[in-house]
Amino acid sequence: MWSQETPTAAVLIIGNEILSGQVQDANLVYIATRLSELGIRLKETRMVEDVEEDMIEAVLALSKRYTHVFTTGGIGPTHDDITAVTMAKAFGRPLCCSLEALARLMARYPNPQAPEALTRMTVMPVGAALIDNTVSAAPGFQLENVFVLAGIPSIAKAMFEACVPRLTKGPARHVREVVGEVIEGAIAQGLEDLDAAFPGIEIGSYPYWYSETNHGVRVIIKGLRLDEVEAVEAKIISLMDAHPGYWAAARREP
Amino acid sequence: MWSQETPTAAVLIIGNEILSGQVQDANLVYIATRLSELGIRLKETRMVEDVEEDMIEAVLALSKRYTHVFTTGGIGPTHDDITAVTMAKAFGRPLCCSLEALARLMARYPNPQAPEALTRMTVMPVGAALIDNTVSAAPGFQLENVFVLAGIPSIAKAMFEACVPRLTKGPARHVREVVGEVIEGAIAQGLEDLDAAFPGIEIGSYPYWYSETNHGVRVIIKGLRLDEVEAVEAKIISLMDAHPGYWAAARREP
Structure with missing residues (x-):
């Protein structure tokens, strides 16, 4: 933040x-x-x-x-x-x-x-x-x-x-991005938990939807402390790996 | 307008x-x-x-x-x-x-x-x-x-x-665009005269400047009456024809 x-x-x-x-x-x-x-x-x-x-x-x-x-x-x-x-x-x-x-x-x-x-x-x-x-x-x-x-x-x-x-300047924030082919809802709870656990970090979740088979989420992580930013980045990558696009998958099953 | x-x-x-x-x-x-x-x-x-x-x-x-x-x-x-x-x-x-x-x-x-x-x-x-x-x-x-x-x-x-x-809709306006390789200042007075002469027409002048030799103006004309929009369009074309990029030209002459 x-x-x-x-x-x-x-x-x-x-x-x-x-x-x-x-x-x-x-x-x-x-x-x-x-x-x-x-x-x-x-x-x-x-x-x-x-x-x-x-x-x-x-x-x-x-x-x-x-x-x-x-x-x-x-x-x-x-x-x-x-x-x-x-x-x-x-x-x-x-x-x-x-x-x-x-x-x-x-x-x-x-x-x-x-x-x-x-x-x-x-x-x-x-x-x-x-x-x-x-x-x-x-x-x-x-x-x-x-x-x-x-x-x-x-x-x-x-x-x-x-x-x-x-201009009056301030300390610049460190920024990392993680993009995954997951449905945003699948990682919503995980992101919320991280948001609560790291009050110094801003986590933004930006879904994209080009088509039924090409959609996912871009998560942007920002903070003044690089160690915290990188810790959150690693956790979000794990979160995405654990949730491969389940809504779309569920829809393909009869 | x-x-x-x-x-x-x-x-x-x-x-x-x-x-x-x-x-x-x-x-x-x-x-x-x-x-x-x-x-x-x-x-x-x-x-x-x-x-x-x-x-x-x-x-x-x-x-x-x-x-x-x-x-x-x-x-x-x-x-x-x-x-x-x-x-x-x-x-x-x-x-x-x-x-x-x-x-x-x-x-x-x-x-x-x-x-x-x-x-x-x-x-x-x-x-x-x-x-x-x-x-x-x-x-x-x-x-x-x-x-x-x-x-x-x-x-x-x-x-x-x-x-x-x-939505509550209104009458759509007619729109015309004229683009010319002129310096905006060269046609400024002409545009101002047209703006005063046609109170029902909105004239927007949007210069572009890609380089010293590639710059000009895009003029957008809008109004509820098509005949007025077209009359102003014709006058702006004449105005641009009469003012080929004089500032840049002046600079090239010693």
């Missing part, structure tokens, strides 16, 4: 395109995996439309509750990119043009035909700290404990990595 | 495995796409850990706010499957054993070696309406406006389809 002092995080994914199914979010798995490696517990993720009031409510709720908040999406130059303006409103800050962001954009795109469009990406809340964008120059920004990242996956990743030195 | 009377929905994805990055959610895109086809506006998605208080807070907030709520995950037979018990608590209902669910499970798995594990999947809030599971028999359930689905993708899809006749 995590300790009480573990730093926490939330991700707020902004964009109608995600909620209408047209674009699949590609950032959450990356951010979730990296946070886990950094010893930061991702407690919650929300996805909201590009609607000012919904974004404000969500970011303030998450900012109050968790150590770090990461937003993705809505910081480009078009009419539907309202994240920067909305974050300023959420935190009661006026908007400014970041001269540092402007310098970076002008260095990268020296002869823009429509400079106004370029400068839209320099508008951000007063006091925001820039987040480097090594991919396409236009920076993200940090406001209080909120890190505002782009939605484009390659850029979101680069920006996340640029934030890492600023 | 959607009308005021459009039915709304939220999805609540339950599971530590999603938040730790070990398992990628595979249900949201399916549910989001189907809701869109059914004329139901997916307004929000939340992902929370398997923690009772977090689940209760989220489901009650979403249930009050939207026409329909769909949860995925946590209804299997293991110790970490706490969704059914938590939903009962959230809505102040006692738990029962659904005799109909029990009958379905016994018909499907007639000779279980551990009947107790099997019966765990029959425990649900009093008054819940079953949701058929054509894949593995163990049903989901509906409680008020909350549809409790399994997390396994094949089962979640089957359960969602079983819910469709019970």
